[in-house]
Amino acid sequence: MSSSQAESQVNASRSSATSLYSTLFSVFRRELRIAFRQQSDMINPILFFLMVVTMMPLGISPQASVLSELAPGLLWVIALLACLLSLDGLFRSDYEDGTLEQCILSTQPLYFIVLAKVMVHWLTTGLPLTLVAPLLGVLLSLPTDGFVPLWLSLMLGTATLSFVGAIGAALTVSLRKGGLLLSLIIMPLYVPVLIFGASTVRYAVEGVAYGSTLAVLGGFFALAFVLAPLAIAGALRMSVEE
Amino acid sequence: MNWQWFHRLGSPRWFYEKTSRWMPWLLSVTLLLLAVGVVWGLGYAPMDSKQGNSYRIIYIHVPAAFLALAGYYVMAIAGAVGIIWQMKMSYTVMRAAAPIGAVLTFLALVTGALWGKPTWGTWWVWDARITSMLILLFLYLGIIALQGAYQQQRTANKACAILALVGTVNIPIIYKSVDWWFTLHQPATLKLVGESSIDPSMAYPLLVMIAGFYGLYSWLLMHWVRADILQSESKTQWVKEIVVK
Known part of the structure; x- marks a missing residue:
């Protein structure tokens, strides 16, 4: 191989790396801008979270002793449902106006475009839910030891929920009434995250070290972060083909 | 290695005609195994010293649970073959495996509940295996x-x-x-039969029943696939000939 050839190859790989980075960055910025323009999409999951939490004392009992016992599980289940409901619109508008088709046709790998989209979804739904969760913990008289673990576990857990849920959103994007179906197919896949998320908080409340369950949540996140975009990209290709 | 057989599997007609010859054999072997297993298990296997005769439901329960789990992998592998080699027949197998697997999972849950009532005194317990089976049922239904x-x-x-692979x-x-959640929450008061070593005189009929259920599963799957082929190829000449004949 001549030196000029080698040089051009190095240049090509370098430029593809930079263009990959710029793709990630530009999709990221675009999605964030859209999210901040449609603020209701960001606020609605939080309102849902708040309202369902309010239902719990009304439906079960306003007694602090009862609520504090149930708080870790309740907060986690409701946060999970709020995440699930926010997923329906993840690819919808991009699908309807043809942006998705362009993403698939573009020379950049769909994997990274999807990755950026899902990360923004987490930033605009999972993260706000995590931030308000301790506040709702006060409403459900969660013991003070549980606040930091609730925060940490939701932070890691909702990211996994966004990645796994996006698979369902990609599969159902071409369906007119995908919302309920999306919940049905994704909820069984959420079971491990729920188990370890709620357990982290419960461990902390009971005074047991919760590092191990948090580590498992981190493992789930790493797995979902790497593998889920593959499935999402495949599902989006299939949805657009139809 | 000769891959011709694999490519032939992709042809609905070839599949249909080939399995037509196998189906009666498969059915008779299955029925024989099931008959032997049922008579042996329900009639001749010794009674359990603690659970009495109620343990005999494992001769249905365990094979059903076995096949319910194996059936998911049959479905997922068929789906993967369909995605990779774009094989139409493999999708047909995947479609057929879903309802059969769901029914088997349901059967395992129901027989488990029937067994739980006399043994544990309750229809439903949030036991690790029961909960896993319930989630498996949800996956099938999804x-x-x-x-x-x-x-x-x-x-x-x-x-x-894609969903099956996920x-x-x-x-x-x-x-x-x-499993981890169960050990966290439940005191180990409930011991399943499977934990303790099972006596050979009880295990042999169980093995026969499992083999019988494998046969039954294959037969049902093929039957379903064949019906699907007839329906989707209903406009072709060879199907018309078969139906008329």
Whole structure:
């Protein structure tokens, strides 16, 4: 191989790396801008979270002793449902106006475009839910030891929920009434995250070290972060083909 | 190695005609195994010293649970073959495996509940295995629901294959999580039969029943696939000839 050839190859790989980075960055910025323009999409999951939490004392009992016992599980289940409901619109508008088709046709790998989209979804739904969760913990008289673990576990857990849920959103994007179906197919896949998320908080409340369950949540996140975009990209290709 | 057989599998006609010769054999072997297993298990296997005769439901329960789990992998592998080699027949197998697997999972849950009532004194316990089976049922129902939602069969096939593959990655994780959750919450008061070593005189009929259920599963799957072939190829000449004959 001549030196000029080698040089051009190095240049090509370098430029593809930079263009990959710029793709990630530009999709990221675009999605964030859209999210901040449609603020209701960001606020609605939080309102849902708040309202369902309010239902719990009304439906079960306003007694602090009862609520504090149930708080870790309740907060986690409701946060999970709020995440699930926010997923329906993840690819919808991009699908309807043809942006998705362009993403698939573009020379950049769909994997990274999807990755950026899902990360923004987490930033605009999972993260706000995590931030308000301790506040709702006060409403459900969660013991003070549980606040930091609730925060940490939701932070890691909702990211996994966004990645796994996006698979369902990609599969159902071409369906007119995908919302309920999306919940049905994704909820069984959420079971491990729920188990370890709620357990982290419960461990902390009971005074047991919760590092191990948090580590498992981190493992789930790493797995979902790497593998889920593959499935999402495949599902989006299939949805657009139809 | 000769791969001709593999490519031939892709032809609905070849599959249909070949299996026509196998089906009666498969059915008779299955019926023989099931008959031997049922008579041996229910009639001749010794009674359990603690549970009395109620333990005999494992001769249905365990094979059903076995096949329910194996059936998910049959479905997922068929889906993967469909995605990789674009084989129409493999999607047909995947579609057929979903309802059969769901019914087997349901059967395992119901027989478990029937056994739980006299043994544990309750129909339902949040036991690790029961909960895992329930989630498996949800996974099957999700696939069936997704299948029914699409207008086009082609898209439905691909969607279900992707979901089944995602489920395959998840099943061990779900199973382990639920197991861990169970040990966290429940005191170990409930011991399943499986934990203690099972006497050979009880195990042999169980093995026969498991073999019988494997036969039954294969027969049902093929039967379903053949019906599907007739329906989807109903406009072709060879199907018309078979129906007229």
